[in-house]
Amino acid sequence: xxxxxxxxxxxxxxxxxxxxxxxxxxxxxxxxxxxxxxxxxxxxxxxxxxxxxxxxxxxxxxxxxxxxxxxxxxxxxxxxxxxxxxxxxxxxxxxxxxxxxxxxxxxxxxxxxxxxxxxxxxxxxxxxxxxxxxxxxxxxxxxxxxxxxxxxxxxxxxxxxxxxxxxxxxxxxxxxxxxxxxxxxxxxxxxxxxxxxxxxxxxxxxxxxxxxxxxxxxxxxxxxxxxxxxxxxxxxxxxxxxxxxxxxxxxxxxxxxxxxxxxxxxxxxxxxxxxxxxxxxxxxxxxxxxxxxxxxxxxxxxxxxxxxxxxxxxxxxxxxxxxxxxxxxxxxxxxxxxxxxxxxxxxxxxxxxxxxxxxxxxxxxxxxxxxxxxxxxx
Amino acid sequence: xxxxxxxxxxxxxxxxxxxxxxxxxxxxxxxxxxxxxxxxxxxxxxxxxxxxxxxxxxxxxxxxxxxxxxxxxxxxxxxxxxxxxxxxxxxxxxxxxxxxxxxxxxxxxxxxxxxxxxxxxxxxxxxxxxxxxxxxxxxxxxxxxxxxxxxxxxxxxxxxxxxxxxxxxxxxxxxxxxxxxxxxxxxxxxxxxxxxxxxxxxxxxxxxxxxxxxxxxxxxxxxxxxxxxxxxxxxxxxxxxxxxxxxxxxxxxxxxxxxxxxxxxxxxxxxx
Numbered sequence: 001x002x003x004x005x006x007x008x009x010x011x012x013x014x015x016x017x018x019x020x021x022x023x024x025x026x027x028x029x030x031x032x033x034x035x036x037x038x039x040x041x042x043x044x045x046x047x048x049x050x051x052x053x054x055x056x057x058x059x060x061x062x063x064x065x066x067x068x069x070x071x072x073x074x075x076x077x078x079x080x081x082x083x084x085x086x087x088x089x090x091x092x093x094x095x096x097x098x099x100x101x102x103x104x105x106x107x108x109x110x111x112x113x114x115x116x117x118x119x120x121x122x123x124x125x126x127x128x129x130x131x132x133x134x135x136x137x138x139x140x141x142x143x144x145x146x147x148x149x150x151x152x153x154x155x156x157x158x159x160x161x162x163x164x165x166x167x168x169x170x171x172x173x174x175x176x177x178x179x180x181x182x183x184x185x186x187x188x189x190x191x192x193x194x195x196x197x198x199x200x201x202x203x204x205x206x207x208x209x210x211x212x213x214x215x216x217x218x219x220x221x222x223x224x225x226x227x228x229x230x231x232x233x234x235x236x237x238x239x240x241x242x243x244x245x246x247x248x249x250x251x252x253x254x255x256x257x258x259x260x261x262x263x264x265x266x267x268x269x270x271x272x273x274x275x276x277x278x279x280x281x282x283x284x285x286x287x288x289x290x291x292x293x294x295x296x297x298x299x300x301x302x303x304x305x306x307x308x309x310x311x312x313x314x315x316x317x318x319x320x321x322x323x324x325x326x327x328x329x330x331x332x333x334x335x336x337x338x339x340x341x342x343x344x345x346x347x348x349x350x351x352x353x354x355x356x357x358x359x360x361x362x363x364x365x366x367x368x369x370x371x372x373x374x375x376x377x378x
Numbered sequence: 379x380x381x382x383x384x385x386x387x388x389x390x391x392x393x394x395x396x397x398x399x400x401x402x403x404x405x406x407x408x409x410x411x412x413x414x415x416x417x418x419x420x421x422x423x424x425x426x427x428x429x430x431x432x433x434x435x436x437x438x439x440x441x442x443x444x445x446x447x448x449x450x451x452x453x454x455x456x457x458x459x460x461x462x463x464x465x466x467x468x469x470x471x472x473x474x475x476x477x478x479x480x481x482x483x484x485x486x487x488x489x490x491x492x493x494x495x496x497x498x499x500x501x502x503x504x505x506x507x508x509x510x511x512x513x514x515x516x517x518x519x520x521x522x523x524x525x526x527x528x529x530x531x532x533x534x535x536x537x538x539x540x541x542x543x544x545x546x547x548x549x550x551x552x553x554x555x556x557x558x559x560x561x562x563x564x565x566x567x568x569x570x571x572x573x574x575x576x577x578x579x580x581x582x583x584x585x586x587x588x589x590x591x592x593x594x595x596x597x598x599x600x601x602x603x604x605x606x607x608x609x610x611x612x613x614x615x616x617x618x619x620x621x622x623x624x625x626x627x628x629x630x631x632x633x634x635x636x637x638x639x640x641x642x643x644x645x646x647x648x649x650x
Contacts, residue, residue, distance in 0.1 A: 007583065008580065008583055011449070011579050011583060012576060012579060012580075015573070015574055015576065015579050016576075018573070019573050044573070047573065047575060048573065048575050048576055049575045049576040049577050050576070052577075053576060062576050062577050062580060064576075064580075072576070
């Protein structure tokens with residue numbers, strides 16, 4: 001199963017495959033148990049340049065298109081999607097500053113990331129998940145800037161980022177139009193990292209609370225226009241949604257690879273499992289879903305490369321890929337039976353990793369609502 | 379310092395199978411890779427470049443697809459890469475290959491240091507680099523584990539620094555001191571080769587490898603010593619060794635393994 005890869009794409013996929021197999025894979029099982037990615041493992045990701053893959057050349061990145069970037073992260077996610085998402089979150093945050101901010105803000109943000117630092121996107125709050133407009137964080141106008149007070153939760157890279165995009169209300173009366181985005185440095189007085197989530201899956205991804213207590217940010221840290229944070233957040237989610245899908249395909253492909261290898265080796269009643277028709281059915285369904293998901297993701301990426309905001313296509317992609325993931329990883333466990341359920345083999349981790357893909361970046365229920373609304377509005 | 383690294387594109391022998399009828403390697407569908415030992419030789423050159431500043435030139439002789447390993451070498455940090463290719467070079471054995479390589483190095487040089495892997499994993503002869511040194515009339519140290527070049531004090535004009543080389547022998551490790559120019563074959567244990575980055579891989583794909591053909595080396599080569607007709611090696615027969623017994627894996631703690639092994643050797647009357 002394959003797309004029509006260019007020579008460049010093949011070379012980059014091969015490079016990431018080799019490095020991830022040799023430098024990451026041996027440590028994943030233990031890091032998953034520990035619920036923490038050892039810091040030294042980040043080094044090879046920075047050496048590869050994963051934090052700058054999609055970043056334009058003028059900001060020190062490699063300037064690759066979304067399509068090729070997605071292929072690289074599918075490959076990395078086969079080994080660990082939690083590790084991959086750490087880097088994806090970073091360059092997606094930077095991309096949003098480039099899209100919405102001033103050239104000076106983009107340069108500042110890029111300069112931080114280039115120093116092998118992570119970035120994060122702080123939107124979700126304890127009482128504002130899908131209902132973004134219900135956020136309680138405040139940004140109060142003062143002389144020369146704003147004072148931010150906020151409790152953010154489920155922040156990917158929250159504890160390891162050096163720079164954040166934080167969303168706060170600048171006008172409570174204006175509802176969704178009262179939200180503004182700010183660029184916040186980790187070392188600004190009043191910025192604190194709160195509790196780390198003890199998650200079911202993606203345990204190499206750092207997820208924490210982020211607490212802002214009377215944090216002063218100067219005027220030039222307002223990202224985009226005051227009151228236009230919601231628009232910025234939705235555009236950012238379109239981008240990150242597409243990238244979680246590519247990591248989803250990585251997880252599906254790994255599940256298929258593991259199940260197929262096992263079914264070919266394992267014998268019952270004197271024959272390999274893969275020779276039994278009901279097992280063949282499971283494997284074929286996995287391959288069908290994985291291949292279709294890859295094609296949908298590839299099309300979404302190509303649309304984004306052409307300048308589309310992929311509001312509809314991104315929502316369809318997210319829902320199809322991440323729902324399909326559940327079937328594929330569950331089938332992998334089923335094919336491998338008791339061994340699939342055991343921590344001795346990697347597929348139980350894939351099943352745990354997969355679940356959150358239906359939840360984050362907009363739940364699949366919200367996505368379906370969006371799809372229906374967009375269809376109805378033509 | 380100018381360093382040449384001689385490399386070879388080889389079939390990935392972890393993927394290779396032998397045709398039981400023809401007794402030849404089945405190359406179809408087998409990926410080609412940079413000879414793993416050569417990767418360590420390149421890393422040694424790049425480490426010397428990092429420490430002392432050097433120009434690292436990677437070269438390989440082979441068909442046009444061998445460019446793939448040169449792109450990899452460039453992505454890892456080689457300053458320039460050369461493909462030595464000509465239909466008339468085809469069929470060269472280790473003697474002819476090393477003769478052509480020596481002419482190419484003469485053409486591109488002079489070099490202070492020439493490195494290559496201890497052997498290539500396809501032919502496994504380990505002859506080419508030593509033979510190259512002979513053609514170059516240069517000292518050669520094989521199976522090198524470490525190579526240190528004495529740093530010249532700032533402002534000094536020491537054109538021929540001392541080189542300390544550790545090489546692996548059957549008895550242990552030998553430490554030798556010599557001067558440049560020098561030819562060495564490098565062991566896997568010498569270093570951990572670096573990876574290319576995404577950016578350097580992209581750069582390498584844009585960089586065109588220079589090609590050297592027979593015309594470029596005509597003045598330096600005797601054509602009767604190249605290609606199939608210039609190769610003294612004759613393969614009389616190739617065969618797949620017969621597998622007369624299955625291997626036995628002894629598992630457990632080292633002490634238990636040793637005990638089991640002795641018991642099995644006694645049982646087989648190989649030990650009394």
